[in-house]
Amino acid sequence: MNFDPIDFIALKKDGKEHAPQEIRAFIDNVVSGDIPDYQVTAWLMAVCLNDLSFAETSALTMAIAESGKIYRWDQSGLPIVDKHSTGGVGDSATLIVASLVASMGMRMGKHSGRGLGHTGGTIDKLESIPGFRTDLSEQEFKNIVRSVGCAIAGQDEEMTPADGILYGLRDVTATVNHQALIASSIMSKKIAGGAKSILLDIKVGSGAFMENLGQARSLADLLIRLGESAGVNVKPLMTSMDVPLGRAVGNALEVKEAINVLDNKTPSDDPLRVVSIEIAARLSGMCGIEPLEEARLTAAGKIEDGDALNKFRKMIEMQGGDPGVVDEPDKIIPSAGTILKIPSPEEGYIAGCDAFKIGELVRDLGGGRKSKFDAIDREVGLILKVRRNDRVEYGQTLCEVHKNDAVSETEVAERVLDAFRIVSVSPGMADLILN
Amino acid sequence: MNFDPIDFIALKKDGKEHAPQEIRAFIDNVVSGDIPDYQVTAWLMAVCLNDLSFAETSALTMAIAESGKIYRWDQSGLPIVDKHSTGGVGDSATLIVASLVASMGMRMGKHSGRGLGHTGGTIDKLESIPGFRTDLSEQEFKNIVRSVGCAIAGQDEEMTPADGILYGLRDVTATVNHQALIASSIMSKKIAGGAKSILLDIKVGSGAFMENLGQARSLADLLIRLGESAGVNVKPLMTSMDVPLGRAVGNALEVKEAINVLDNKTPSDDPLRVVSIEIAARLSGMCGIEPLEEARLTAAGKIEDGDALNKFRKMIEMQGGDPGVVDEPDKIIPSAGTILKIPSPEEGYIAGCDAFKIGELVRDLGGGRKSKFDAIDREVGLILKVRRNDRVEYGQTLCEVHKNDAVSETEVAERVLDAFRIVSVSPGMADLILN
Numbered sequence: 043m044n045f046d047p048i049d050f051i052a053l054k055k056d057g058k059e060h061a062p063q064e065i066r067a068f069i070d071n072v073v074s075g076d077i078p079d080y081q082v083t084a085w086l087m088a089v090c091l092n093d094l095s096f097a098e099t100s101a102l103t104m105a106i107a108e109s110g111k112i113y114r115w116d117q118s119g120l121p122i123v124d125k126h127s128t129g130g131v132g133d134s135a136t137l138i139v140a141s142l143v144a145s146m147g148m149r150m151g152k153h154s155g156r157g158l159g160h161t162g163g164t165i166d167k168l169e170s171i172p173g174f175r176t177d178l179s180e181q182e183f184k185n186i187v188r189s190v191g192c193a194i195a196g197q198d199e200e201m202t203p204a205d206g207i208l209y210g211l212r213d214v215t216a217t218v219n220h221q222a223l224i225a226s227s228i229m230s231k232k233i234a235g236g237a238k239s240i241l242l243d244i245k246v247g248s249g250a251f252m253e254n255l256g257q258a259r260s261l262a263d264l265l266i267r268l269g270e271s272a273g274v275n276v277k278p279l280m281t282s283m284d285v286p287l288g289r290a291v292g293n294a295l296e297v298k299e300a301i302n303v304l305d306n307k308t309p310s311d312d313p314l315r316v317v318s319i320e321i322a323a324r325l326s327g328m329c330g331i332e333p334l335e336e337a338r339l340t341a342a343g344k345i346e347d348g349d350a351l352n353k354f355r356k357m358i359e360m361q362g363g364d365p366g367v368v369d370e371p372d373k374i375i376p377s378a379g380t381i382l383k384i385p386s387p388e389e390g391y392i393a394g395c396d397a398f399k400i401g402e403l404v405r406d407l408g409g410g411r412k413s414k415f416d417a418i419d420r421e422v423g424l425i426l427k428v429r430r431n432d433r434v435e436y437g438q439t440l441c442e443v444h445k446n447d448a449v450s451e452t453e454v455a456e457r458v459l460d461a462f463r464i465v466s467v468s469p470g471m472a473d474l475i476l477n
Numbered sequence: 478m479n480f481d482p483i484d485f486i487a488l489k490k491d492g493k494e495h496a497p498q499e500i501r502a503f504i505d506n507v508v509s510g511d512i513p514d515y516q517v518t519a520w521l522m523a524v525c526l527n528d529l530s531f532a533e534t535s536a537l538t539m540a541i542a543e544s545g546k547i548y549r550w551d552q553s554g555l556p557i558v559d560k561h562s563t564g565g566v567g568d569s570a571t572l573i574v575a576s577l578v579a580s581m582g583m584r585m586g587k588h589s590g591r592g593l594g595h596t597g598g599t600i601d602k603l604e605s606i607p608g609f610r611t612d613l614s615e616q617e618f619k620n621i622v623r624s625v626g627c628a629i630a631g632q633d634e635e636m637t638p639a640d641g642i643l644y645g646l647r648d649v650t651a652t653v654n655h656q657a658l659i660a661s662s663i664m665s666k667k668i669a670g671g672a673k674s675i676l677l678d679i680k681v682g683s684g685a686f687m688e689n690l691g692q693a694r695s696l697a698d699l700l701i702r703l704g705e706s707a708g709v710n711v712k713p714l715m716t717s718m719d720v721p722l723g724r725a726v727g728n729a730l731e732v733k734e735a736i737n738v739l740d741n742k743t744p745s746d747d748p749l750r751v752v753s754i755e756i757a758a759r760l761s762g763m764c765g766i767e768p769l770e771e772a773r774l775t776a777a778g779k780i781e782d783g784d785a786l787n788k789f790r791k792m793i794e795m796q797g798g799d800p801g802v803v804d805e806p807d808k809i810i811p812s813a814g815t816i817l818k819i820p821s822p823e824e825g826y827i828a829g830c831d832a833f834k835i836g837e838l839v840r841d842l843g844g845g846r847k848s849k850f851d852a853i854d855r856e857v858g859l860i861l862k863v864r865r866n867d868r869v870e871y872g873q874t875l876c877e878v879h880k881n882d883a884v885s886e887t888e889v890a891e892r893v894l895d896a897f898r899i900v901s902v903s904p905g906m907a908d909l910i911l912n
Contacts, residue, residue: 052651055525079515084650087522090490215519216487 045071047081054088062101069105069204079211086208086217094222099264100271102222106230107272109204113151113180113236120191121329123148124237125321126228128261129161131249131401132286132426134296136164136194138303138318139325141354144191145344146326146337151187152194153201153235157410157418160249160401162293165196166410170294170375170420174363186360191353193361201234213414219251221261229268229276239275239328241321246476247284249397255280255476275328280476281317285395285430288314292409292423292444298371304351305368310342313474319345320475378421378444384455386434390464393430399461400424408448419446424458431471434464480506482516489523497536504540504639514646521643521652529657534699535706537657541665542707544639548586548615548671555626556764558583559672560756561663563696564596566684566836567721567861569731571599571629573738573753574760576789579626580779581761581772586622587629588636588670592845592853595684595836597728600631601845605729605810605855609798621795626788628796636669648849654686656696664703664711674710674763676756681911682719684832690715690911710763715911716752720830720865723749727844727858727879733806739786740803745777748909754780755910813856813879819890821869825899828865834896835859843883857881859893866906869899 045067053060060068068085071077094102115122125139140150154176157163165176176196178186186193197206205227212218232240242265244258245251252258262278269276281287290299302308303315310316323337332340344350351368359365367373404410408419425442428434440462443454480502488495495503503520506512529537550557560574575585589611592598600611611631613621621628632641640662647653667675677700679693680686687693697713704711716722725734737743738750745751758772767775779785786803794800802808839845843854860877863869875897878889 048649048651051522055522055651078649079513080518080646081650083515084518084522084652087486087490087519088526091523091526211515214483214513215516216483216490217519 047071047077051081051085051088054085054092057092059095060098060101062097065098065101066105069102069109072207073109073204082208083211083215083217086212086215086223089223090217090220096264096267099222099226100268103226103229103233103268104272106202106204106208106226107233110202110234111180111198111200112234113201115149115151115236117238120147120149121239121331122237123150123325123329124152124232124235124240125150125243125325126232126240127243128245129251130245130283130287131161131397132288132291132296133162133314134167134288134290134300135243135314135318135321137167137297137300137354138314138350139321140192140194141304141350141357142318142322142341142344143325144353144357145349146322146340147331148191148325148329149187150192151183151235151237152192153197153231154194155197156414158414159412160398160405160410162291162296162410164194166418166420167293167296168194170297171358171363171367172373172375174358175361178361186357190356190360192357194357202230205230221264225261225264225268229265229272233272233274237274239325240269240277241325241328242276242278243317243321244278244280245283246280247282247397249286249401250283277324277328278477279321279324282472282474282476283397284472286397286400286426287317289426290423291400291404291426292407293418293420294374295423295425295444297374301351301354301368301371304345304354306345306348315345316474375420378419379446380444380451382443382445382451382454383439384441384443384458385437386440386464387436387459388464389434389436390466391468392428392432392434392462393465393469394463395426395430396461396463399457403449403454403457403461406449407443407445407454419448422446422448431469482506482512486516486520486523489520489527492527494530495533495536497532500533500536501540504537504544507642508544508639517643518646518650518652521647521650521658524658525652525655531699531702534657534661535703538661538664538668538703539707541637541639541643541661542668545637545669546615546633546635547669548636550584550586550671552673555582555584556674556766557672558585558760558764559587559667559670559675560585560678560760561667561675562678563680564686565680565718565722566596566832567723567726567731568597568749569602569723569725569735570678570749570753570756572602572732572735572789573749573785574756575627575629576739576785576792577753577757577776577779578760579788579792580784581757581775582766583626583760583764584622585627585672586618586670587627588632588666589629590632591849593849594847595833595840595845597726597731597845599629601853601855602728602731603629605732606793606798606802607808607810609793610796613796621792625791625795627792629792637665640665656699660696660699660703664700664707668707668709672709674760675704675712676760676763677711677713678752678756679713679715680718681715682717682832684721684836685718712759712763713912714756714759717907717909717911718832719907721832721835721861722752724861725858726835726839726861727842728853728855729809730858730860730879732809736786736789736803736806739780739789741780741783750780751909810855813854814881815879815886817878817880817886817889818874819876819878819893820872821875821899822871822894823899824869824871825901826903827863827867827869827897828900828904829898830861830865831896831898834892838884838889838892838896841884842878842880842889854881854883857883866904868903
């Protein structure tokens with residue numbers, strides 16, 4: 043089709059609706075390089091201010107999904123599931139969920155991203171394991187999923203090239219935060235990944251990209267409708283991200299914590315364990331394997347009997363990593379140079395530990411990236427020693443900070459204390475699962 | 478100042494107001510090349526959709542004006558005036574006005590543009606005169622203004638480089654048509670040109686960029702306020718552009734017509750003559766030389782006594798052109814290969830001759846540009862043989878088309894007839910000067 047980018051931009055500037063085939067032609071031209079960046083960004087800004095209809099968002103999602111390689115799975119075998127988190131702090135659930143679903147009769151071939159800003163990335167975390175490879179060929183990836191039941195790889199460069207281009211331009215033109223663009227980016231990658239049942243872990247709270255439940259619900263609704271249009275079953279789970287999900291924040295520390303959960307060493311109300319079981323159980327329900335209540339028990343059982351940990355061990359081995367880390371988590375890259383204990387400046391109850399501030403601190407310690415080209419320090423991070431509603435005494439350790447030289451001890455202590463909120467009356471527990 | 482382009486774009490995306498020094502920093506960074514095009518266009522689109530306040534538009538205008546060379550004139554001598562037309566069809570008034578004001582005790586050192594789309598450009602027209610140079614150095618330009626009283630040159634590349642960059646990007650991102658961007662582009666160039674009294678000829682009607690008087694008034698008001706902020710006296714003149722202003726449309730043909738007016742060969746109600754005298758007279762009034770009524774008589778007198786034509790002859794000579802064209806207009810580049818007479822298909826009265834359609838036809842004949850890189854054919858164009866309210870008989874010539882091979886005779890005839898509107902009852906005259 044004869045595509046005129048100026049007319050295309052003008053239409054959206056004037057608040058009108060694109061035909062699906064125009065959006066397809068636009069994306070084709072973006073990927074072929076026939077539309078210069080400066081036209082793409084003008085359109086992106088027009089979209090942010092004049093929005094996309096559902097039909098446009100759906101067309102955009104499919105066009106991005108089909109701009110590159112689509113993974114095809116044998117749909118007659120065990121069900122292929124996937125999960126997506128909108129990004130949190132101290133959240134290593136993907137590692138646990140992949141192992142869990144593999145032990146529960148599902149398969150998960152997951153492409154994950156790297157961390158950016160205050161949130162961590164699964165690939166960065168896994169690369170703390172000596173030898174672990176995330177750059178798997180399609181064949182290796184599928185083989186591991188077939189034999190273990192799960193595999194976690196980095197983005198396949200041949201998948202959704204349009205998303206890479208659009209995201210790169212959104213990142214530098216203040217056009218990241220727009221619902222239709224966010225939704226098409228998420229769903230296009232999921233559709234290209236080939237799973238037919240996808241659980242969305244929508245994070246809500248200070249440490250999430252969406253701070254209120256309304257925004258989160260609205261995004262979830264859009265993702266579900268986009269899934270429907272593409273023949274994919276998508277369900278939302280809303281979870282709180284006011285405080286970090288796990289006790290550990292930081293790449294190697296989070297892998298150790300995930301092993302700890304899989305090794306059945308955490309209490310049954312441990313938030314990371316609870317959320318991971320909930321995700322796996324909901325996926326089981328979506329696939330029609332078991333009703334949710336039973337699936338939760340099954341998932342807990344797979345942790346208790348070591349099956350889930352075995353899947354994790356096997357996945358590590360098949361992806362070239364040292365499976366011994368499962369038994370000796372200290373074999374994961376060495377601890378940071380300094381471990382700093384931060385004492386409570388008062389007595390009282392923990393009312394909050396701002397996930398965003400903690401995420402930013404760990405990023406600044408070197409554990410994350412400000413720009414996608416930054417190198418990261420996988421050793422650094424935090425271990426929270428107290429939880430919401432815990433009673434603390436003066437001088438009691440609130441958290442341990444694992445640091446090298448990026449931030450001074452004084453600043454670290456100040457920032458940790460700024461993140462914590464300590465009150466005199468017990469604030470009670472807060473809901474973890476919000477729907 | 479430490480300038481973050483992403484924050485800058487985000488602010489306008491969020492509908493907030495930039496501080497003047499932020500706009501200055503943005504323009505500085507655009508000119509230095511430190512902001513990539515894709516960020517500039519995202520901001521331009523945000524401006525189109527969220528607008529600029531007057532303070533922002535004023536800051537943008539000054540930043541663009543001061544992004545390059547500013548012409549300084551000896552303000553103790555004769556007043557320096559300028560005119561600006563928002564772009565019309567068959568409008569060679571600049572040639573006449575420059576000669577008139579020079580003969581009336583003012584000076585006009587005018588930088589003009591080339592034609593784009595359906596409107597012509599003064600520089601393209603003047604280059605029909607053998608030898609005429611429009612690429613004058615600042616020194617040459619000032620010398621000619623000093624000795625003749627007028628000079629017309631192309632854009633000085635060292636003036637308002639920011640405008641060139643912004644305009645180039647607006648042109649390809651559907652962000653041309655926005656009032657604050659149009660106004661800052663016009664006024665920044667005028668401010669850099671150094672005149673202290675500027676008459677704006679705001680065209681209204683089918684052949685103008687603004688089709689209604691409300692839009693035109695609103696742009697005029699903004700230009701006047703921007704002038705005030707910069708210490709420049711700006712006045713608007715609104716003129717009708719429903720039909721071409723002159724009888725000639727096309728580069729060489731318009732120069733011949735301008736000479737015809739300056740040579741006092743047109744009747745006193747000839748629209749091109751009337752508008753040219755009005756502009757020159759208003760400028761005289763603005764400079765306090767004469768009240769408007771008297772200035773109109775003075776201007777007409779300068780045409781009648783040949784003074785204005787002499788100024789034009791002298792300007793041509795000083796700019797390297799053949800001054801003989803003034804006495805023998807046929808010395809201007811030769812006529813086009815074919816002269817086609819278009820007969821009236823019916824009897825009646827001329828009710829209209831759509832300036833936009835005529836402008837487009839001449840452009841397609843080769844007389845204008847679709848893109849700024851197109852070459853043009855200065856020979857081609859139209860001579861209108863009838864005017865609004867004229868009685869025409871069946872078969873009477875409506876116009877002569879001077880053409881080479883770009884458009885077929887059949888298409889030319891169809892398009893001319895499509896532009897004309899012939900009715901059975903006399904429609905009366907229409908106002909030429911609208912304020």
